Amino acid sequence: MATSRFVGYLESRKNIAGSAGGLVGLVLTFTGVAGPYWPVVVAGLYGAGALVAPPERPPLPDFPDASAQLDEVRGDFERLGGYLAEVELPPAAAGRLTELTGLLAALLEPGWVAEILARDPEGVHTLSRTVRQDLPEAVDSFVRTRWWTRMTPGQEPPERHLERQLTLLQEEAERLTAELRETEAGRQESHTRYLEDRSP
Known part of the structure; x- marks a missing residue:
């Protein structure tokens, strides 16, 4: 159960958006913009991306037409x-x-x-x-x-x-x-x- 939840989160929109934000943080780190606070920048951008991502929508029940x-x-x-x-x-x-x-x-x-x-x-x-x-x-x-x-x-x-x-x-x-x-x-x-x- 825990493994399936973890896999589900990895595939979720929140994780994808957060990963995109974290990637931007890494780019800022490698270009020297983030400075010594790069872990905070990367984590903050990941969290911001995860927050703005639309929530997962469960599938509708498959009722007969x-x-x-x-x-x-x-x-x-x-x-x-x-x-x-x-x-x-x-x-x-x-x-x-x-x-x-x-x-x-x-x-x-x-x-x-x-x-x-x-x-x-x-x-x-x-x-x-x-x-x-x-x-x-x-x-x-x-x-x-x-x-x-x-x-x-x-x-x-x-x-x-x-x-x-x-x-x-x-x-x-x-x-x-x-x-x-x-x-x-x-x-x-x-x-x-x-x-x-x-x-x-």
Whole structure:
């Protein structure tokens, strides 16, 4: 540990700048400018160089980029599809779920749409939250509540909450789709303006 720190210091900016200052001190010594105080001059210039050198900047953590995150969400979505296939839902909720998962599948499909989405970290986060948290929680809470409702009839049907939750998730996915479309439309308009400005 101590050896690695020592080697690290030898390669550091502070040591390089300090060594450059010390070298200037040696030049002053050999030219007779420093006189009998040359050790103080050399040490002082080394210290000054080390002080003015910029501090070492530790490397940033290597977090996965948005494309890698999207690949992980795609894999989680496939696992979620296996879970949803085993759940029996009322027809209305099943229809809403089909619409929602179809839209999510289209957004996650590898290709140019996913490439656009990968450039939108907030969009990736929204999609990830839907796939990993909101959608499985909505379906699982319905399954659990439905069992209790059978034990105590007369309560509000849990499918109403499920249908409302699926509707809200569908609306959120549609907003994300609209934002991505607006991004592409803005890109197209920018290119049109660029070509117009370039015309004589």
